[in-house]
Amino acid sequence: MDFLGLKTLTLIKDTVKLVKHKHNIDLDPDNFPLDDEKTYELFQRGDTVGIFQYESAGMQKYMKELKPTVFADLIAMNALYRPGPMEYIPSFVRRKHGEEEIEYDLPAMEEYLKETYGITVYQEQVMLLSQKLAGFTKGEADVLRKAMGKKQKAVLDKMKPQFVAQAAEKGHDPEKLEKIWKDWEAFASYAFNKSHSTCYAWIAYQTAYLKAHYPAEYMAAVLSNNMSDIKQVTFFMDECKRMGLTVLGPDVNESFHKFTVNDQGAIRFGMGAVKGVGSSAVATIVEHRKDGKYKSVFDLAKRIDLRSANKKAFENLALAGGFDSFDTHRAQYLHDDGDGVMFIEKVLRYAAKYQETQNSSQVSLFGDASEVQIPEPEVPPCEEWGTMKKLKQEREVVGVYISGHPLDDFKIEMKSFTNCKVSHFNHLEDFINKEMCFGGVVSDVQHRESKAGKGWAIFTVEDYEDSYDFKIFGEEYLKWRHFLVPNSFIYGRVFVKEGWTNRETGKKGEPRLQYNSIQLLHDVMETHGKKLTITMPLADLKEGKIDSLKDLVKTHKGEKQLFFVVYENDEKIHLTMPSRKHKINISKELLDELEREQFHYKLN
Numbered sequence: 001m002d003f004l005g006l007k008t009l010t011l012i013k014d015t016v017k018l019v020k021h022k023h024n025i026d027l028d029p030d031n032f033p034l035d036d037e038k039t040y041e042l043f044q045r046g047d048t049v050g051i052f053q054y055e056s057a058g059m060q061k062y063m064k065e066l067k068p069t070v071f072a073d074l075i076a077m078n079a080l081y082r083p084g085p086m087e088y089i090p091s092f093v094r095r096k097h098g099e100e101e102i103e104y105d106l107p108a109m110e111e112y113l114k115e116t117y118g119i120t121v122y123q124e125q126v127m128l129l130s131q132k133l134a135g136f137t138k139g140e141a142d143v144l145r146k147a148m149g150k151k152q153k154a155v156l157d158k159m160k161p162q163f164v165a166q167a168a169e170k171g172h173d174p175e176k177l178e179k180i181w182k183d184w185e186a187f188a189s190y191a192f193n194k195s196h197s198t199c200y201a202w203i204a205y206q207t208a209y210l211k212a213h214y215p216a217e218y219m220a221a222v223l224s225n226n227m228s229d230i231k232q233v234t235f236f237m238d239e240c241k242r243m244g245l246t247v248l249g250p251d252v253n254e255s256f257h258k259f260t261v262n263d264q265g266a267i268r269f270g271m272g273a274v275k276g277v278g279s280s281a282v283a284t285i286v287e288h289r290k291d292g293k294y295k296s297v298f299d300l301a302k303r304i305d306l307r308s309a310n311k312k313a314f315e316n317l318a319l320a321g322g323f324d325s326f327d328t329h330r331a332q333y334l335h336d337d338g339d340g341v342m343f344i345e346k347v348l349r350y351a352a353k354y355q356e357t358q359n360s361s362q363v364s365l366f367g368d369a370s371e372v373q374i375p376e377p378e379v380p381p382c383e384e385w386g387t388m389k390k391l392k393q394e395r396e397v398v399g400v401y402i403s404g405h406p407l408d409d410f411k412i413e414m415k416s417f418t419n420c421k422v423s424h425f426n427h428l429e430d431f432i433n434k435e436m437c438f439g440g441v442v443s444d445v446q447h448r449e450s451k452a453g454k455g456w457a458i459f460t461v462e463d464y465e466d467s468y469d470f471k472i473f474g475e476e477y478l479k480w481r482h483f484l485v486p487n488s489f490i491y492g493r494v495f496v497k498e499g500w501t502n503r504e505t506g507k508k509g510e511p512r513l514q515y516n517s518i519q520l521l522h523d524v525m526e527t528h529g530k531k532l533t534i535t536m537p538l539a540d541l542k543e544g545k546i547d548s549l550k551d552l553v554k555t556h557k558g559e560k561q562l563f564f565v566v567y568e569n570d571e572k573i574h575l576t577m578p579s580r581k582h583k584i585n586i587s588k589e590l591l592d593e594l595e596r597e598q599f600h601y602k603l604n
Contacts, residue, residue, distance in 0.1 A: 006203070008203055009203070010225060011221050011222060011225050012029050012203075012210065012221075014221035014224055014225065014258070015027075015210045015214065015217050015218050015220075015221040016029065018217040018220055018221060018260060022260075023214075029209075029210075032205070032206055039209045039212045040069055042208050042212045043068050043208060044063065044064065044067040044068065045063075046064040048060055048063060050211065050222045050239060051207050051208050052200070052203050052207050053200050053201075053204045054077075054208070059077070059081055062081065062093070063077070065093045066089075066092070066093045066096060071205065072116075074204065074205060075194065075198050076092065076115075076116050077089075078200050078201045079121050079122060079197040082190060082192070084189055085190045085192070091119065092116070095117035095119070102117050104118055105179060105180050105183075106172055106180070108132060108133060108172070109133075109180075112125050112128045112129055113125060120184070120187055121194075122191075122197070123148060123149065123191045123192065123194070124193060126144065126148065126184055126187070127142065127144065127145050128141075129180075130163060133170065134162070134163045134167040135167075135170065136166070140162075143159070144156075145191075147159070147188075148184070148187070148188035149188075149191055151188055151189065163177070163181060164177045164178065164181065215243055215245060216245055216261045216265050216266070217261050219236065219239065219243070219267060220259040220260055220268075221259070222236050223236050223237070223240075223247075223259040223267065224259045224270060227258070227270065227272065227273050230400055233273075233399070234400050234465070238464075238465075240267060245267055246264075246265075246266040246267065247266070247269070247402070248262070248266050248268050248402075249269050249322070249324070250268070250269040250270065250273065250320050250321065250322045251268060251322060251324065252271070252285055252294055252317065252322050252323060252325075253289065253293045253325055255268050255269060255270055255322070256271070256282070257271060257279060257282045257283075257286075258272060259273075269320075269398070269402060270282075273398055273399075274317060274320045274322070274398055275396075275398070275399075276313055276315075276316040277309075277313045277316055277317060278308075278313065280308040280309075281309035284304045284309060285300070287304075288303045288304050288305075294326075295326075297323050297326055297333070297344075297347055298350065298376050300323075301314075301348060301351030302351050302355065306351060306352055306355065311344065314333075315333070315334065315342075316397040318330055318344060319394065319396070319397045320397045320402070321394065321402065321403060328379055329385075330384075330390060330393070331382050331383065331385045332381075333347075343377070346377040347377065349377075350374065350376060387404065388487055391403065391404060391405070391406055392487075405464060406489070407489070410521045410522075412588060412591050412603075413439060413491065413521050413524045413525060414464075414521075417437060417491065417528050417603070418437050418439050419435075420436045421464075421465055422438055422440055422461050422462070422463045422465075422466055422468040423466040423468065424436065424438075425438075425468045425470070428496050428511040428513075431511075432497070433496065433498075434495075434496055435493055435495050435496075436493070436495075437492070437493045438492055438494075439463065439489070439490070439521055439524075440489070440490065441461070441462050441463075441488070441489050442460065442484060442485060442486055442487065442488050442489075442490055443461070443462045443467060443486065445459045445460075445484045445485065446459075447481070454473070455477055455478065455481070456472060456473040457471070457481060458470070458471050459472070459484045461490065470492075470513070471513075472515060476515040479515075480515060480518040483520065488520065489520060489522065490518055490520060491518070491520070492515065492517065493515075493516040494513045494514060494516060495513070495514040496511050496512075496513060496514075497511065497512045497514055498511060498512075499511050499512060500512075525586060525587070528603075529560065529586040529604075530560060530561065530604065531560060531562070531563060531604060532561070532563070532586050532590075532601060532602075532603060533563040533576075533602045533603075534549070534562070534564050534565070534594070534601050535565045535567070535601065536564065536565070536566055537567060537568065537569075538573065539568075541566065545597075548597055549597075549599065552594065552597070553582050553584060555590075556584055556585045557584065558583055558584050558585025558586070559583055559585070560583060560584050561579075561584075562578070562579040562584045563577065563579065564577045564579065586603065591603075
């Protein structure tokens with residue numbers, strides 16, 4: 001037996017638990033209806049990120065083209081999406097949509113090939129057809145399957161005369177039989193069994209059903225099952241944003257160990273995702289929360305078992321935003337009033353003292369426990385951290401930015417003036433003789449000196465998805481080094497040159513980067529935003545829309561050029577018009593307003 005450790009089964013189980021906890025609905029994945037419209041719509045949109053076996057970019061593309069409507073489509077695609085049979089997918093798609101005629105070599109083959117639109121996809125189809133056409137026994141059909149699966153040419157050659165002779169006796173055309181056998185021999189190199197594909201398609205269908213009907217609970221389970229892989233967490237958090245789901249940081253009043261869904265339908269980070277916060281600390285916080293939500297950090301510290309949650313756990317929870325729901329900001333927890341003791345430590349000392357006196361307080365003669373009043377330490381007044389510091393601390397204890405991203409202030413610049421992501425620098429061979437424009441935050445810099453005494457540097461730039469280590473030398477280093485400062489936001493334009501050719505071996509080296517410019521992202525709009533083009537469909541040229549556009553243009557007068565593009569797709573009209581009367585000041589405020597009013601624009 002072949003046992004596969006499928007974490008997808010855990011994912012399904014976790015989603016079912018979350019749905020029960022949140023909606024008090026008992027789901028039975030084994031009885032999901034196989035004709036669910038919402039589930040097929042999800043496949044048809046190619047909305048399959050996080051769906052077992054169907055989440056690759058290629059599979060998403062084919063799902064959009066195929067637009068599956070029945071379970072058999074999913075089984076077939078699972079079997080076809082592999083090297084070899086992949087070449088049949090375009091034909092499979094065309095046949096489903098009636099764009100290509102479905103042909104059968106023999107009319108008798110329709111019974112078993114109808115569900116795959118006349119294309120042989122499974123070993124089972126060959127087994128059944130060999131029995132139907134040539135009267136093979138079940139045993140002989142199984143020998144044929146094994147010979148195909150294991151590419152045993154000698155066995156296949158031996159069985160061919162038997163197949164042709166017996167099928168001809170049943171009145172089938174020998175020429176057609178020769179063709180069928182030839183096709184089957186080619187098919188042998190990728191034959192797939194339907195039972196295997198069906199099981200996988202069924203698990204995929206269950207996950208898709210959950211994603212279609214309970215998106216927040218499903219994505220919370222996906223995130224929980226990838227908690228140990230920060231890159232995956234970041235990837236699935238982006239998918240949540242695309243789906244319109246809010247992902248909130250950990251909170252001591254709402255979070256559990258894993259990711260969950262709160263009463264507002266937002267996904268809440270699990271406290272278990274925070275470094276230094278062990279399962280025992282999470283358990284005591286969740287256990288004592290049953291008596292009511294925590295009102296303050298003092299209330300929390302007094303009620304929980306302090307042996308399970310140490311100073312590090314409290315500190316990291318504060319940095320991750322776990323205490324943000326209290327009337328205290330993150331900087332205050334780590335503030336030192338000059339006595340060498342952080343506020344969070346004072347909270348823990350206070351709580352330990354409180355619990356000690358509660359446990360040892362004597363019962364009075366009248367049977368009442370004497371209530372001991374210990375004053376709470378004062379919350380120190382101090383300035384809040386800036387966004388960058390807050391996000392950096394967040395990332396240190398969780399591994400990802402939760403409440404935002406350092407580049408969020410430069411979304412427009414990143415969208416309008418970059419033509420690549422930093423991850424593309426890992427494949428420079430694809431960009432030879434092209435200029436790559438990138439933006440990001442400098443997360444690390446190492447200034448170095450060569451043996452000849454010349455300065456150079458390695459600097460790491462991060463964007464929304466990845467990071468890359470750049471190297472810069474010579475004149476370029478001297479020219480741009482003042483921009484290479486940790487936590488600075490930079491915009492770079494580099495030209496990719498072919499690598500040097502080794503004279504002895506004739507081999508080409510790695511592609512080289514020529515730095516054309518480096519500047520701060522803050523200045524990009526001013527230096528590169530020369531003109532603004534507003535694009536409008538002809539149907540939008542209505543009085544109200546024109547009036548609001550006029551008001552925007554008047555409010556943001558400036559020196560930059562303004563263009564309009566009006567288009568109509570059916571008639572293929574595309575008209576570009578410069579504004580002779582108005583020039584404009586391109587600013588974030590203007591672009592935000594254009595987006596609010598749903599005007600499409602382009603900067604260059």
